[in-house]
Amino acid sequence: MEQQKVIISQQLQQSLNQAIAECEYDCLFVLTDKTTVNCCLPVVEPIIPHPFNTITIEATDQHKTLDSLSHVWSELQRMGATRHSLMINLGGGMVTDLGGFAASTFKRGIPYINIPTTLLSMVDASVGGKTGINFGGLKNEIGVFNNANCVILDTEFLKTLDQENLLSGYAEMLKHALISDEKMWAEHIKYSPLTSHLSSLTSMIAESVAVKQRIVTEDPTEKGLRKALNLGHTAGHAFESLALERKPVLHGYAVAYGLVVELYLSCIKTGFPTDKMRQTVNFIKEHYGRMPITCNDYSHLLELMHHDKKNTGSTINFTLLANIGDLRINQTATEEEIKEALDFYREF
Ligand SMILES: NC(=O)c1ccc[n+]([C@@H]2O[C@H](COP(=O)([O-])OP(=O)(O)OC[C@H]3O[C@@H](n4cnc5c(N)ncnc54)[C@H](O)[C@@H]3O)[C@@H](O)[C@H]2O)c1
Ligand SMILES: [Zn+2]
Numbered sequence: 001m002e003q004q005k006v007i008i009s010q011q012l013q014q015s016l017n018q019a020i021a022e023c024e025y026d027c028l029f030v031l032t033d034k035t036t037v038n039c040c041l042p043v044v045e046p047i048i049p050h051p052f053n054t055i056t057i058e059a060t061d062q063h064k065t066l067d068s069l070s071h072v073w074s075e076l077q078r079m080g081a082t083r084h085s086l087m088i089n090l091g092g093g094m095v096t097d098l099g100g101f102a103a104s105t106f107k108r109g110i111p112y113i114n115i116p117t118t119l120l121s122m123v124d125a126s127v128g129g130k131t132g133i134n135f136g137g138l139k140n141e142i143g144v145f146n147n148a149n150c151v152i153l154d155t156e157f158l159k160t161l162d163q164e165n166l167l168s169g170y171a172e173m174l175k176h177a178l179i180s181d182e183k184m185w186a187e188h189i190k191y192s193p194l195t196s197h198l199s200s201l202t203s204m205i206a207e208s209v210a211v212k213q214r215i216v217t218e219d220p221t222e223k224g225l226r227k228a229l230n231l232g233h234t235a236g237h238a239f240e241s242l243a244l245e246r247k248p249v250l251h252g253y254a255v256a257y258g259l260v261v262e263l264y265l266s267c268i269k270t271g272f273p274t275d276k277m278r279q280t281v282n283f284i285k286e287h288y289g290r291m292p293i294t295c296n297d298y299s300h301l302l303e304l305m306h307h308d309k310k311n312t313g314s315t316i317n318f319t320l321l322a323n324i325g326d327l328r329i330n331q332t333a334t335e336e337e338i339k340e341a342l343d344f345y346r347e348f
Pocket of ligand 1: 034040093095168
C-alpha cells in the first residue's frame with residue numbers, strides 16, 4: 001500500500017494550501033463536531049479558501065452512528081456536493097473516522113483531508129485508512145479502509161484540549177515507542193506531557209506517526225505486523241468495557257492499564273526485561289493512576305478478553321514484547337498467567 005501523505009505542520013496556512021492544492025475540487029466541505037466547530041474552526045476559517053460549507057455533528061464516540069453519518073450524507077446532498085467535492089475532517093478520531101467513511105461512500109467516494117485536533121487522532125486515528133462507524137452495539141462495525149488524500153498535523157489545535165484527552169493520546173505514543181526502539185522509549189518515559197511546552201510535542205508526534213505509518217504501509221489490512229499496534233489493547237479493551245459498566249475511562253487510559261498487564265505478561269512469557277517494565281509501569285502509575293479492580297472482577301475481565309475480536313479460537317490473543325521494539329505477535333496466555341498479571345496490576 002502506498003504511504004499516506006502526512007504534513008507535519010509548522011505553519012497551518014502553508015500546510016493547508018499545500019494539501020488543498022493537490023486536490024482539484026468544485027465545492028469545499030468542512031466537517032466538525034459541536035466542540036471543534038467552536039474551538040478549531042475559528043483557527044481554520046481565516047486561512048481556508050472561501051466559500052466553504054460547514055457540516056456539524058454531535059461530539060464523541062457515542063455519536064459515531066448511522067444517524068450522524070446519514071446527517072452528513074444528507075447535508076452533502078442538500079448543499080450540492082458532487083463527485084469532485086472535497087471534504088476536510090476537522091476534529092478528533094470520531095470526526096476523522098465518520099467523516100472518512102462519509103467521504104469514502106458519498107457518490108462512491110470523494111477526496112478528503114484529515115486535520116486531527118486531539119492528540120489521539122494525530123498519532124493514531126487520522127492515519128492508516130481505517131474509517132467507519134459503530135453499529136448494533138459494536139464498535140467500528142461498519143466501515144472501509146480508505147486513506148485520506150492528506151493528513152495535516154498541527155499542535156496549534158492542542159491548546160484547547162483538556163489534560164485527560166492529552167494523556168489519552170499520549171498513551172498511544174508510549175505504545176508506539178515501546179514497539180519501536182529503546183531511544184524513543186527512553187525519551188517518552190522522561191517527557192512530561194502535561195507540563196512541557198506543546199511545541200516540543202511536534203517532533204514526538206512526527207516520530208509517533210512515522211511508527212504507525214511504517215507498520216500500516218507494510219500491513220494495511222492487519223494480516224500480521226499491524227497487530228503490533230494492538231500492544232496493551234487486549235487487556236485495555238477489557239478494562240475499557242468494564243469501566244463502561246461503572247465509571248467510563250478514556251481509551252488511552254484503558255490502554256495504559258492494559259500495557260501494565262501486557263508488559264508483565266511479556267516479562268513472564270517472552271523475556272521482556274523487568275527493569276524496563278518497572279520504569280514504564282512507574283510512568284503509567286504517575287500519570288494515569290489506576291482504575292480500581294478487585295479479584296472479583298477477574299472472571300469478568302477474562303470473559304471480556306475472550307470476546308475480543310482479535311481472537312480466532314478459544315484462546316486469548318496478545319501482542320507481547322521480548323524487548324523494546326522486539327515484537328511477538330499472536331501470543332496466548334493461560335488464565336492463571338493472566339490472573340497473575342492482574343494481581344500485579346492491582347499491586348503496582
Ligand atoms: N481509525 C483508527 O485507526 C482509529 C484509531 C484509534 C481510535 N479511533 C477512533 O477515534 C475515536 C476517539 O478519538 P478521540 O480520542 O480523538 O475522541 P473524540 O473525537 O471523541 O474527541 C474527544 C473530545 O474532544 C473534543 N475535541 C476535539 N478536538 C478538540 C480540541 N482541539 N480542543 C478541545 N476539544 C476537542 C471532541 O469534540 C470530543 O468531545 C473513537 O471513535 C475511536 O474508535 C480510530
Ligand atoms: Zn488504541
